[in-house]
Amino acid sequence: PSITSARYGKDNVRVYKVDRDEKTGVQTVTEMTVCVLLEGAIDVSYTVADNSVVVATDSMKNTIYIKAKENPVTPPELFASILGTHFIETYPHITTANIKIVTHRWTRMTIDGKPHPHSFYRDGAETRNVEAVVRKGKGIEIRSGIVGLLVLKSTGSQFHGFVRDEYTTLPETWDRILSTEVDCGWAWKTFSGMAAVRAVVPKFDKAWSDARSITMKTFAEEDSPSVQNTMYKMCGSILKAAPEVEAVDYALPNKHYFEIDLSWHKGTQNTGKNAEVYAPQSGPNGLIKVTVGRS
Numbered sequence: 001p002s003i004t005s006a007r008y009g010k011d012n013v014r015v016y017k018v019d020r021d022e023k024t025g026v027q028t029v030t031e032m033t034v035c036v037l038l039e040g041a042i043d044v045s046y047t048v049a050d051n052s053v054v055v056a057t058d059s060m061k062n063t064i065y066i067k068a069k070e071n072p073v074t075p076p077e078l079f080a081s082i083l084g085t086h087f088i089e090t091y092p093h094i095t096t097a098n099i100k101i102v103t104h105r106w107t108r109m110t111i112d113g114k115p116h117p118h119s120f121y122r123d124g125a126e127t128r129n130v131e132a133v134v135r136k137g138k139g140i141e142i143r144s145g146i147v148g149l150l151v152l153k154s155t156g157s158q159f160h161g162f163v164r165d166e167y168t169t170l171p172e173t174w175d176r177i178l179s180t181e182v183d184c185g186w187a188w189k190t191f192s193g194m195a196a197v198r199a200v201v202p203k204f205d206k207a208w209s210d211a212r213s214i215t216m217k218t219f220a221e222e223d224s225p226s227v228q229n230t231m232y233k234m235c236g237s238i239l240k241a242a243p244e245v246e247a248v249d250y251a252l253p254n255k256h257y258f259e260i261d262l263s264w265h266k267g268t269q270n271t272g273k274n275a276e277v278y279a280p281q282s283g284p285n286g287l288i289k290v291t292v293g294r295s
């Protein structure tokens, strides 16, 4: 037998960092969960238990904390690039570093109409994610993303004109609830190295902010003919807003809310135009995926 691929490292490394502005007294916090997986000349650690090539995953965890102390941890695209570049520059036999950063929300509290200097709340399970792949001599690939942004609209969504055959029971609709949990990603053009990443640092936050705003604006304002068409429009808008982005992808579950026929109870009308009480479904759910490029 021979190894076709191997990578190892530390997952679920939770990191919190505070930035204290001495002048204003305003403190800013960042909380993230990091995964580092390394590749390279490590096969002998699997095949003949030669641990001389093993950078202990415990050492990787230590490295994450040290680098978080020594460097900015935001934007996550920068910190992921710093971290990945450290591993391939420090260990000659490590040729690829795969870094995933999941940034959690700590939204600053507004107290009596004013932003509080050091108090925050978790407004949703939504995260800002980054996956960076740093390959020795081949630059840095970065995919940024939004995950877990749960949205719903009570109307402004249609679905009709689809295949009708002996397997079809779904009625056509011109007015339905649409709910999804956004999993969106945008892949940056390959960066030649750290200098190229540092040169565009402000564009990372802007792209995330634009992608988030575009997603919600398009979701809200489109009288959606389908999940497919609406997500395609979101991709086009993000590509337009971020020239350094090569491709945009979405994976959207269609979280169904079923109408409930209540006519058995004294002829109560609760379907179609009279629908008010619905049954939110845990599953099955639609799942619609797309990747849109520039060509």
Ligand SMILES: O=c1[nH]c(=O)c2nn[nH]c2[nH]1
Pocket (backbone or CB within 6 Å): 159, 170, 225, 226, 227, 228, 254, 286, 288
């Ligand atoms: O937006 C939708 N796309 C679909 O492909 C689909 N299938 N059932 N309901 C659906 N809604």
